[in-house]
Amino acid sequence: EVQLVESGGGLVQPGGSLRLSCAASGFSISSYWIHWIRQVPGKGLVWVSRSKSDGIETAYADSVKGRFTISRDNAKNTVYLQMNSLRAEDTAVYYCARDHDWYPFDYWGQGTLVTVSS
Amino acid sequence: QSVLTQPPSVSAAAGQKVTISCSGSRSNIRKNYVSWYHQLPGTAPKLLIYQNDKRPSGIPDRFSGSKSGTSATLGITGLQIGDEADYYCGTWDDSLNAWVFGGGTKLTVL
Numbered sequence: 001e002v003q004l005v006e007s008g009g010g011l012v013q014p015g016g017s018l019r020l021s022c023a024a025s026g027f028s029i030s031s032y033w034i035h036w037i038r039q040v041p042g043k044g045l046v047w048v049s050r051s052k053s054d055g056i057e058t059a060y061a062d063s064v065k066g067r068f069t070i071s072r073d074n075a076k077n078t079v080y081l082q083m084n085s086l087r088a089e090d091t092a093v094y095y096c097a098r099d100h101d102w103y104p105f106d107y108w109g110q111g112t113l114v115t116v117s118s
Numbered sequence: 119q120s121v122l123t124q125p126p127s128v129s130a131a132a133g134q135k136v137t138i139s140c141s142g143s144r145s146n147i148r149k150n151y152v153s154w155y156h157q158l159p160g161t162a163p164k165l166l167i168y169q170n171d172k173r174p175s176g177i178p179d180r181f182s183g184s185k186s187g188t189s190a191t192l193g194i195t196g197l198q199i200g201d202e203a204d205y206y207c208g209t210w211d212d213s214l215n216a217w218v219f220g221g222g223t224k225l226t227v228l
Contacts, residue, residue, distance in 0.1 A: 045208070104153050
């Protein structure tokens, strides 16, 4: 069974850091792009970042560029999102989702809540 | 302000048909495939349509997608109460080098 499980969310002060993890099972992430997408409760979906299957090619939304870093460990079948210099506006539920050959986001994790507040 | 424009809400009676529009530009919808997702409160989004008009296995043929130029449309026939959800369109934007979503459309089944 294909599963994506996010972890690492929590409460952090402005300017702080968090590292989110997205652990995959039932498939190998080495064949998939993996994306991070966030959603403020009650609001719409906002794309954050993506990592190509080989882990070399990445992309980021302008709002997080220079602060967030996506990485992956294909051996552990896990993708990470290192979030630095966090701001209140980064508060959201963060989902990871997989993507393959224009079959985007067929599986999503359950999400992990990140709250940036003093 | 989302890069892709969707109506905030649509409504229709049970059993009827509804369409949800998604308007973009040359750098996103015109150039790339569009996908659609629906999301029930408190749950992760679910893929409904990919590559403009294809349905994943398990998605009933009541759901359909189309694309023309810089716009895409999701159609739902035979509306059911269980279809009440938020619906999002999405695609890659070549100019932004980013995935973009519509702002979402809340479907109410009367």
